[in-house]
Amino acid sequence: MLGVCYYPEHWGIEKVEEDFRRMKELGIEYVRIGEFAWSRIEPERGKFNWEWLDETLDIAEKVGLKIILGTPTATPPKWLIDEHPEILPVDKYGHKKNFGSRRHYCFSSPIYREEVKRIVFIIARRYGKHPAVVGWQTDNEYGCHDTVRCYCQECKEAFQKWLEKKYEGDIRKLNEAWGTVFWSQEYRSFREIELPNLTPADPNPSHVLDYYRFASDQVVEFNKLQVEIIREFSPGRFVTHNFMAGFTDFDHYKLSRDLDFSSWDNYPLGHTLVFMKLKGMEQNPFDRTGYPDLISFSHDLYRGMGKGKFWVMEQQAGPVNWAPYNLWPGKGAIRLWTWQAFAHGAEVVSYFRWRQAPFAQEQMHSGLLTPDSTPTLYFQEIKKVFEELNTLDLHESVKSDVALVFDYEADWVFSIQPHGEGVHYLDLVLRFYTALRRLGLNVDVVPPGVSLDDYKLVVVPSLPIVREEYLSVFEKVGGLLVFGPRSGSKTESFRIPKEMPPGPLKKLIPLEVIQVESMGLKHTETLRWGGKSYSVNVWREMVRSDVPETLASFEDNLGGVFKNKNVFYLSFWPPVEFLTDFFEKLALERGLIVKKLPEGICLQKRGRFTFVFNFTSEEIPLEIPKDTRVVLGSEKIEPMDLVIWEETS
Ligand SMILES: [Zn+2]
Known part of the structure; x- marks a missing residue:
C-alpha cells in the first residue's frame, strides 16, 4: 500500500479536495499530515483554530483516504518559546539554539513536557475517534539536527538525579565505576557533577557513556508521554514514529517498545553520501540509486523493532535539499526503492512529499508535484508501482535463517x-x-x-x-x-x-x-x-x-x-x-542455500516470493529456479529493474 506526506496548512483548504482526489487516482491510500502545524492549530495560547483541520479530515473521509496524524511537538510555536525560553536546547559548545527552524526544544525540560502533554491531549481528544484517523505519528525524526544531547541547566539537574538513582545515592559507587581517581576527578556529591562538555581534554568516557544513556532515556520518556495520551483518547488506532537511517544517538529498541510498529524515512542518495564520507570513500558507484545494502539494513532493523511490521513513512521521491549535493534519482530508482521496501516486509511506503513548497527551508526539496502542481517525472514511476502492486498478494512476512x-x-x-x-x-x-x-x-x-x-x-x-x-x-x-x-x-x-x-x-x-x-x-x-x-x-x-x-x-x-x-x-x-x-x-x-551475487544485485525473499534487484547500470542475466513462476520482470534484469518469482510447488 502507498501513502504520501501532505501539508494542508501550506496550501489552504480550497486545494485540499482536489489534491486528495488526485492522490486517490494515483493509488495513494494513506496521508500523513499535521506534524509541524502547531502554530496553525494554536496561534496563541489557548486560542484554537480547528476549522482547516476539521475540514481536511472530513474531506479525507469523504474521498476515502486514511489519515496518520502527526503530533506537532517538533515545532513549538513562537509564543511558547517567548513565554518559556528555557525550553530551547543548548549544544555541546554551550550555545543556546534559537527559534526559527525546528527541533528547538530540550527533551528534559519539565515545562516543555507539560506543554507537550497539553497539546497532545487537546488534539487526541478532538480527533482521536475521527473516522478518517487510522493512526498517529509522534513528533518527527527524534534527534534530527543533533538534538538528542542537550547541555542546558535542566539537563544537568536531571542528569544528576538520574546518576543518583543509578548509583543508589552513593557517590563512592560512582567514583569507583568511573575511575575518577584518574586526573583527580573525584566527586563528593551528585550535585557536583557537570555535563561532559567543554572540558579541555577528552571527558571521562564512563561519564560520557552514562550521559549518553541518560540522554537516550529522555527521548524514550518524552515519546512515552505522548503515546499514553494518544492511547487513552484514540482507541483502536496505531502509534508509530518516523526514525532515520544510520542514526544512533538514542536507543531505538527501547523507544519502539512503546509503539505499535516502527517507521523510518528513506532518503537513499543523501544517506549514501553521508556513509561514504564516514568510510573515506571517494568514488560512489551508487550515485543515483543509493547503496542498496545501506537501504535494506534499515528495512531489516526497523522490521525487527516492529515485530515483523514496518512502514517507510517518508520515501525520497526526487532530489532532496540537505545532502552534500543533491542529484536527481536515476530513472527507475523510485520504483526500485519502493519494491525493495516491500521485499523486506514493509506494509506501507509513503512518499515525501505531495507538492514541493515554493517557500521556506525546503523549497529546494522536491515533491511528487512541482510547486505549480505539475507531476514530476517520478509521478509515473509511482503509478506503475501501484499497478504492479495490485497484481501481487504480499501478506506474508519475511523469514530469516x-x-x-x-x-x-x-x-x-x-x-x-x-x-x-x-x-x-x-x-x-x-x-x-x-x-x-x-x-x-x-x-x-x-x-x-x-x-x-x-x-x-x-x-x-x-x-x-x-x-x-x-x-x-x-x-x-x-x-x-x-x-x-x-x-x-x-x-x-x-x-x-x-x-x-x-x-x-x-x-x-x-x-x-x-x-x-x-x-x-x-x-x-x-x-x-x-x-x-x-x-x-x-x-x-x-x-x-x-x-x-x-x-x-x-x-x-x-x-x-x-x-x-x-x-x-x-x-x-x-x-x-x-x-x-x-x-x-x-x-x-549449516545447509543454507547461498549464491554469491555481484555488487549491486540484491536478492530477498518474502513468503513465497523471491525478489532480485539490479542496482547497477548493466543488464544482468539470471537463472530462475525450477518450480517457480515469474510474476514481474524477466530472466534478464535491465539496469534499475527487478524480477519477482513465486514458488509454485
Ligand atoms: Zn536540556
Missing part, C-alpha cells in the same frame, strides 16, 4: 573512544551485513538479549558490553555464532574487564586480547585463509589463545580467526571480501 546483533550502546562505546581513524561501529556492522547480503541471505537485525534459538547463523559485528542476560542467550545458541573485534572489551561502566577482553565471552571461547592496534585506513596487514590473502586495515588485536583451532592468521601470527565448537572470534576489522568467503563456508556447513 541469519541474525545480525545490532546494539546502540556499542555505537556509543565506539564513538566515545574510537582509538583511530576509520573505527566506526556502523562501518563494521555494514561490512558484516553486506557480506551476508552478497550471499543472497535474508537477515534479521536484532538487539542483544533476544532469543536466537531459531537462527542457523548469528553474527555479532561487535558487542563491547556483554551483559549477563546477553551471555545467557549466546550460551543457548545452537547455530554458528560469530563475534567481531572489541566484543566483550568493556564493562558496563566503560572499563577494561578484570579478566581482560573478551570478558564474559571467555566462557564461550577461551582466548584473551592482550593489546590492540589501530591502523587507520592506509596501513594494511595481510590475512591468510583458505589459500587466499586479504588486505586488512583499521584494527587488529593481539590474542593469546587456548582454543583448539586458529582458522586464519596474519603473517606475524598476531591474531586472526579463532574457533571453539560453534563460536568464532575475529580479532580484526574484516574486509567484506573475507567475510563473504567466510560466511559462505559457514552457511554451507
